[in-house]
Amino acid sequence: MSQLKLQTSFLDNISEKEIQFLKSLVDYSHLNAIPEIWPIAAQHFGDTVALYNPHSKPEEQYSYQQLAALIQQFASGLQALGINPRDRISLIADNSPRWFIADQGIMTAGAVDAVRSSQAEREELVFIIGNSGSVALVVEDIKTFNKLRERLHDLPIKLIVLLTDETPPSDSAIQVINFSQLLEIGQNHKFTPVTHKRENLATLIYTSGTTGRPKGVMLTFNNLMHQVITFGLVLQPKVGDAVLSILPTWHSYERTSEYYLLSQGCSQVYTNLRSVKNDLKKYKPHFMVAVPRLWESIYEGVQKQFREQPANKQKLIYFFLGISEKYIQAKHIANNTSLDHLHASSLTRLSSGVVALLLSPLHALGGKLVYNKVREATGGRLKQVISGGGALPRHIDNFFEIIGVQILQGYGLTETSPVTNVRRPWRNMIGASGQPLPVTDVKIVDPETRQPLPLGKRGLVLLRGPQVMQGYYQNPEATKKAIDGEGWFDSGDLGWLTPEQDLVLTGRAKDTIVLLNGENIEPQPIEDACLRSPYIDQIMLVGQDQRSLGALIVPNLEALEKWIVSQQGNVPPATDDKIDLESKIIQDLFRQELNREVQNRPGYRIDDRIGPFKLIQEPFSIENGLMTQTLKIRRNVVMERYRDIIDGMFAK
Template sequence: MSKTSVTADIFSQISERERQALKRLADFSNVETLPEIWDLVAKRCGDTVALRDPHSKPEVVITHTQLLEKIKQFAAGLQALGVKVGDRLTLIADNSPRWFIADQGILMAGGVNAVRSSQAEKEELLFIIANSGSTALVVEDLKTLNKLRSRLNDLPIQFIILLSDEAPPSSETLKVLNFSQLMESSANHTLQPARQKRNDLATLMYTSGTTGKPKGVMLSYGNLMHQVTTFGTVVQPEIGDIILSILPSWHVYERTVEYYLLSQGCTQVYTNLRSFKKDLQQFKPNYMLGVPRLWESIYEGVQKQFREQPENKQRLINSLLAISDKYIKARRIAENLSLDHLDASAIARLSASIQASALFPLHALGEKLIYNKIREATGGKIKQMISGGGALPKHIDNFFEIIGVEILQGYGLTETSPVTNVRRTWRNLRGSSGQPLPGTENKIVDPETRKPLATGEKGLVLLKGPQIMQGYYQNPEATAKAIDAEGWFDSGDLGWVTPEKDLVLTGRAKDTIVLSNGENIEPQPIEDACVRSPYIDQIMLVGQDKRSLGAMIVPNLEALQKWAESHNLELCIQDDNVTETTSQKINLESKMSQDLFRQELNREVQNRPGYRADDRIGPFKLILEPFSLENGMMTQTLKIRRHVVMERYHDIIDGMFA
């Protein structure tokens, strides 16, 4: 499909309000690749600060004009070292202005970058370097280089760039330059235009694989440009608006929304968890990107302050919050924005409108006494907070609506660049993940038959649009499983669509568990490690949208019986009231039993190669009924049907994380 027909298709699907928003992006209508954007931005708002890092020493402040020049310098330096169009370079670094300069410098030079955090495991990084076919490395600092150095001679690496100004090792056999040396080397080289097109590969972003090996998601310039040229339907920033950046810049969600906001002349301020609260008040951001865990941390901080108030003030606060909760729910029904009342009659909406009007004065009192002060703690100038990387808990959504801070929940995956759906300010249906971006389609199908389901029916979510990846790098089998012949991408998520095309997610069909901090966990390798314990017969990890993993465990009763006998105890399966403090009998809920399984889980998980802190299993529950074909919890190939287990033990799982 030509670029013109794609544009026409996008404009045919959107509202007049969205159409007006897209006109702001008219400058990019003839742009093929991301690096071309920065010249246009510099011409429009060159003196505006683009990147600011207040935590570096000295503080870094770079205008949009300076940013363009630094990207060009970096690109020219790479070309002087021999980088040609299509060459792969692995970029291993974390949030900083130099990350952005390196990212766009690689693309401007014509290279394809494979990106990952410097904190990632050594074996994972080495796999990415090898799998991507990288011939050069750009790394955070000497510490990162030293972590990898012993194995680099086995790879076709021609040179290494440090993003720090540390002196390169004098004994190094590979060519190593620091950031300043690379920038200086560009002085004698004229940057040659890469002349790439939208269908050309821009970046490889590695996502977790079920075997433990990451898969390289191939994102083209067209994939990334779709995000830049359609996100104007979501937020419309003004030149100089402040973005507070805390998520990893190499993560596709942060990365592509950063591209959009910076393309609009915004100023990005880098922060971190330690400085986050102070930076909120100092820099007063207009926009923030975050995962549910970040919003939870703000909520918990506010709740902590509430609990420190005198009892009479706590009662007042809780009373006003309860009234405001009723007010916003009534207002949603009146505005036809209540997920639980989408089919509300005109009379029901009128009744809700009357209720909201009656409650408004008390809500306004809460605003005057409490809510405006909470907003001041976030800087007081937030226009919207954009949330992704997992489902937003209902109480968090409600709380921020009460205090007048708007959260726009979005949805997508690395394979979709990532945003496919997002709530809009004029259609902020809480509990949903919003309507599709322009040019994007959602389809709900039966997970087994793949037959399309009617509006409102729950099934497997398929996605289609210009942001869908080109495929998994050097992995045609995985690509064929993910994208069908008609171009529909299998999200692995379950959900349904409202009559107004809002996507509502209800669970996972695929194995991947996404924690509330945005980390993706593949459960199978961890489960395989856990069943090495003689006491664990079957295990299924849970924890979608939670802070940590949890587990449903079917114990090996024979091994458990022998363990009990070795401790002169009698294992009692049925009598839930028996504990070792009142008898020589124990049950599955007793402290000794729980301690045994906690010890087993910790040992097996931590001894697993590539262990990460997010792999740790938190709450767990011992259950007696095995997963089997007979009870429908296993497939014909004896794989656990995770969504069935989740449905069966829904209340127990919720209780584990309460």
């Protein structure tokens, strides 16, 4: 690592402290491309488990040596079947060790993969296959192939690979082989090494297309290698550390995190939304990459357990939580990592340090009596977790720090590979999304004039660095719109910078709600505040061109039922055995909850007040199309789905 600065410009000008931080890691900074990592990883980590899927039938488990061999066999099989460097191959599949082998096998063969979930709509998949100019198709299974089959005849597809071992259909006009057959072909064919260059296109990741045709984000090896080389400033895993994988593996956030963690010898265990809570306890991960919704779910589960305790025990739990919250706040002020006290005087920081010292014994006692048991719900071994793909509500951030689980919030987009900013273990400022990664610039500009704004002033976030995409595939007009002549990428996000360059996000420019009085409201911070209520499971603000904000709310029915019982002696107001969400007692409760949480929010303004609201039974989910696969609410889709209800709310 002493040659680190000479080997790559990605880490030029980083501090000596950061150099020391990287010394324990296996160094790949001299490599040009992701596929070059795996033969080296096989030498370093050998029989260590690389990938393990306990939910597949049969279970799949591969060591680093096996993984490197299978990747090369997959690549050799593709070469034997006529795949050439720079060919496009659509990879339409979901999380599994075989997805990873296919992804890296395609790159190792010199081809470029265009990736998407097998659960995506057929028309979207057909567009991706055609737009990318794919000559081959790697699919999840026969079911996925059959979904696409009748639409492939007009496309230049010459080969289809199933990631299962199902018997390929014999009546297909296009050659179809399964996973094992491809590996057998590769084993019997001499692999031809491919020379990779950093500027070569590595993958196409298509945007969701919620506002039109999907756009193919062109990521190069340079983009991806920047992530792998610089992530060491954030996470320092040890060989054999367990990683629990839940996000879509084709998504840039999960994907680049996997590349990095596997490059350092971690053992990746695949889980899913149904199994994650049990798998946390069973596999006791050291690291995890996830989105805010997962941490919210764990938090809600813990709060439910608290509410089920006897009254005297609840009192003790909330006493310790109150003390610990004061301790955490005092510690952050003392360390100058409190977002609400950026300009605190030396005397204030000193006195906060004294307060933290005095509260420390009680916080430690809370750990022994309460927090250690809570931490068991996460397996008890989490060193650090990365949260991204959306804003993390401040109360969730605080809670996990209290119980001793360090969440490092990050920020980025598919177009930036994705990470541009992330909190460091030594500067974990709650409420912020961290400082930029090396060789990454962040600029805040006026959304209208595009003129730079001073520190602390909110505006449009522009990004520049080695992780910014090459452009949108075959879409120069969209590329020009997104990246200006100086290389600045328009994120579409609103935010501001602290004096130490921590990025604080306040919402999406296109999500801004403009009220009739001209006030611009960013919904995300207000929604995050409302989620502190135990009775609110999900919420989305509405109110464009209205006199006030409104809200669609998915209530936490379990907490609500318990409250009703406590209020009415086991006789909940009901219609057809369901809670009557329109009853006055329920409506009054939610009005009180909304008023309290919004008004207690830092920076509260009168226009933040939520006027009409509607309680809806059906949660926003991936299955009903109201959430993305990274569990973000599709605001435009929700608006369309509930258009009549929203119009009715404001018509009253």
